[in-house]
Amino acid sequence: MQYDASNGAISRARVIFLIGPSGSGKDSLIDAAREALRARGVEVARRVITRSAEAKGEDAHGVSEAQFQAMRDEGAFALDWQANGLRYGIPIQIDRWLAAGRSVLVNGSRGHLAIARRRYPDLLAVGLVVSPDALRARLLARGRESLEAIEQRLARNASLQAYDAEVQVLDNSTSLANACRALLRLLEEQGVGRSSVQKSPTCKLPD
Numbered sequence: 001m002q003y004d005a006s007n008g009a010i011s012r013a014r015v016i017f018l019i020g021p022s023g024s025g026k027d028s029l030i031d032a033a034r035e036a037l038r039a040r041g042v043e044v045a046r047r048v049i050t051r052s053a054e055a056k057g058e059d060a061h062g063v064s065e066a067q068f069q070a071m072r073d074e075g076a077f078a079l080d081w082q083a084n085g086l087r088y089g090i091p092i093q094i095d096r097w098l099a100a101g102r103s104v105l106v107n108g109s110r111g112h113l114a115i116a117r118r119r120y121p122d123l124l125a126v127g128l129v130v131s132p133d134a135l136r137a138r139l140l141a142r143g144r145e146s147l148e149a150i151e152q153r154l155a156r157n158a159s160l161q162a163y164d165a166e167v168q169v170l171d172n173s174t175s176l177a178n179a180c181r182a183l184l185r186l187l188e189e190q191g192v193g194r195s196s197v198q199k200s201p202t203c204k205l206p207d
């Protein structure tokens with residue numbers, strides 16, 4: 001346990017690996033919790049994705065396939081994976097945050113969880129759940145992918161195994177506010193980031 005004189009006790013630094021089906025609300029949850037996470041001293045990794053920067057739904061760095069490969073070759077990523085026809089990279093910067101004692105939240109992948117756990121044995125996996133009908137409705141309403149791509153994402157979800165017992169399950173079937181509060185409660189229970197935050201910001205919800 002470290003101690004930050006101005007803000008109280010800080011637990012050990014951990015990777016929080018947020019996973020869940022495409023459309024389950026990972027990006028929305030991260031956005032809603034961003035200020036509260038900052039107040040706890042928890043960083044949020046900005047993903048590098050081979051998808052155009054204009055794509056709706058996330059504060060990611062969009063790169064071409066060739067740029068992604070060059071970055072990977074240079075060791076720019078702590079973790080990277082491939083899914084949904086795209087490549088995803090988590091900047092190596094997260095290792096510097098961890099070394100400095102700062103926990104970091106990563107928008108992760110169920111398919112890459114085992115590898116991420118090998119690299120970060122202390123990783124805290126948080127798995128979102130949403131009913132299949134709600135998932136379909138949310139992906140359609142978001143409108144980021146074509147109908148065909150949405151069907152492929154739903155098929156991928158059906159093919160991936162259920163969460164193991166080590167994954168902390170979070171329900172995002174009801175309101176985003178409920179899920180966000182549950183995430184912050186979980187981090188508090190797990191001692192992630194600063195405790196004893198005075199007047200800490202709460203969840204910020206979209207209008």
Ligand SMILES: Nc1ncnc2c1ncn2[C@@H]1O[C@H](COP(=O)(O)OP(=O)(O)OP(=O)(O)O)[C@@H](O)[C@H]1O
Pocket residue numbers: 020021022023024025026027028029057058138139141142172173174175176177179
């Ligand atoms: N609790 C909620 N209730 C209603 N709609 C929600 C809720 N959470 C998220 N959404 C909506 O569902 C859609 C998908 O959410 P989001 O993009 O955050 O999912 P995601 O898990 O990050 O998906 P992906 O992995 O494909 O990026 C968005 O349009 C978002 O506004």
Ligand SMILES: O=P(O)(O)OC[C@H]1O[C@H](OP(=O)(O)O)[C@H](O)[C@@H]1O
Pocket residue numbers: 019020021022023026083084086088107108109110111112156
């Ligand atoms: O299916 P799994 O392995 O959980 O995740 C695959 C990847 O796809 C989704 O990203 P997006 O919808 O392209 O933003 C997830 O966020 C994840 O990074």
